[in-house]
Amino acid sequence: MAAKILPVVKFATKVTIAGGALYVAYDSGLLGGSKEGSVALGRAKAAIPPAVEEWMKYFGFELPATPKIEFSPLNAWNSGVQKSIHALSVAPSTVSDYTKQGMQYAKNHLK
Amino acid sequence: MSEKEIGRKWDRCLADCAIKVGTGLGLGIVFSVVFFKRRTSPIAFGTGLGLGMAYSNCQNDFKSHYVLHSNVAKEQ
Numbered sequence: 702m703a704a705k706i707l708p709v710v711k712f713a714t715k716v717t718i719a720g721g722a723l724y725v726a727y728d729s730g731l732l733g734g735s736k737e738g739s740v741a742l743g744r745a746k747a748a749i750p751p752a753v754e755e756w757m758k759y760f761g762f763e764l765p766a767t768p769k770i771e772f773s774p775l776n777a778w779n780s781g782v783q784k785s786i787h788a789l790s791v792a793p794s795t796v797s798d799y800t801k802q803g804m805q806y807a808k809n810h811l812k
Numbered sequence: 813m814s815e816k817e818i819g820r821k822w823d824r825c826l827a828d829c830a831i832k833v834g835t836g837l838g839l840g841i842v843f844s845v846v847f848f849k850r851r852t853s854p855i856a857f858g859t860g861l862g863l864g865m866a867y868s869n870c871q872n873d874f875k876s877h878y879v880l881h882s883n884v885a886k887e888q
Contacts, residue, residue: 715846718842718846719842719846719847722842723839726835726838726839731835732832732835734869735824735825735828735870738824738827738828738831738869739823739824739827739828739831741831742827742830742831
């Protein structure tokens with residue numbers, strides 16, 4: 702009697718676990734549109750530091766502090782293009798300035 | 813679309829991609845352990861599913877600016 706029911710119970714447990722995981726993913730908005738996804742990411746980011754702190758207190762050791770990186774790829778993404786185009790746009794005036802300075806220097810030396 | 817709007821759309825797109833790939837990976841691992849005797853194919857399937865969902869969402873988000881919306885009056 703028990704031998705016959707056991708496979709059914711096992712299968713039912715497996716279905717419950719898998720279905721529960723799927724339901725949790727669906728319910729927390731992980732499978733929705735773009736906006737819900739970024740909202741969920743924000744929530745996860747906000748929830749991680751307190752959770753890490755709690756775990757550290759529980760285990761009683763300190764994690765090394767995360768190093769601060771000054772470089773931000775978000776701001777530096779276009780910097781190459783911006784700098785080169787800016788240099789190109791001010792090139793005529795820079796060249797004329799240098800030419801004038803050069804002519805002045807030459808005049809002063811020829812006097 | 814203005815540049816700010818495009819930037820915001822890209823941010824949403826990448827965040828969504830990370831979430832969906834992670835979710836797909838997680839669910840793939842769960843299903844692989846529970847149903848498929850720890851084979852790797854469900855994990856790859858789940859990750860691919862997540863990537864596909866993210867790609868589709870991004871595509872719809874970028875296209876939504878150009879899609880025409882109309883209000884059709886219902887016939888009485």
